[in-house]
Amino acid sequence: MKKQQGFTLIELMIVVAVIGVLAAIAVPQYQKYVGKSEASSALASITGLRTNIETHILDNGTFPDTSAIAPPSSALGTITYVNPVSAAGTVQFEFKSSGVSPETISKKVQLIRDSSGTWECKSDVADDIKPKGCSAI
Numbered sequence: 001m002k003k004q005q006g007f008t009l010i011e012l013m014i015v016v017a018v019i020g021v022l023a024a025i026a027v028p029q030y031q032k033y034v035g036k037s038e039a040s041s042a043l044a045s046i047t048g049l050r051t052n053i054e055t056h057i058l059d060n061g062t063f064p065d066t067s068a069i070a071p072p073s074s075a076l077g078t079i080t081y082v083n084p085v086s087a088a089g090t091v092q093f094e095f096k097s098s099g100v101s102p103e104t105i106s107k108k109v110q111l112i113r114d115s116s117g118t119w120e121c122k123s124d125v126a127d128d129i130k131p132k133g134c135s136a137i
Contacts, residue, residue, distance in 0.1 A: 035103035036129040042093040042109040063089030
C-alpha cells in the first residue's frame with residue numbers, strides 16, 4: 001500500500017480553472033453593483049438639497065446659486081447648480097474622471113426643477129445602474 005502524499009497536477013489545474021470561471025463572472029457583477037451604489041449615492045446627495053432650495057425660492061423667488069446655498073462636497077464628484085432661471089433650475093452631480101466605477105466615470109445625475117415646482121431626475125449613466133425614477137438626459 002502506498003500512502004497518498006498530495007494533489008495531482010490535474011486536480012490543481014481543475015481548481016484553478018473553476019476559480020477563474022467564478023472570477024470572470026463575479027468581477028463584472030461587482031463593478032455593476034458598485035456603479036449602482038455610486039449612482040444612488042449621487043442622487044441621495046442632491047436630493048438632500050431640495051428642501052434648502054425650496055426654502056430659498058420661497059424666501060427670494062429665485063433658484064439659488066453656490067453663493068446662496070453651498071453644495072456639499074463628495075469624494076465621488078462635484079455638485080453644481082446649472083441654468084438657474086427664476087424659480088427653475090438644475091442641481092447636477094458630475095462624477096470624477098477617476099476613482100469611481102468604470103460605469104460612472106464623468107457621468108451626470110441631475111434633479112431638474114421647473115417653474116411650477118415639479119422635480120424630475122435625469123441621468124446619463126447606463127440603464128442597468130440608473131437610480132429608480134431617473135430618465136435619460
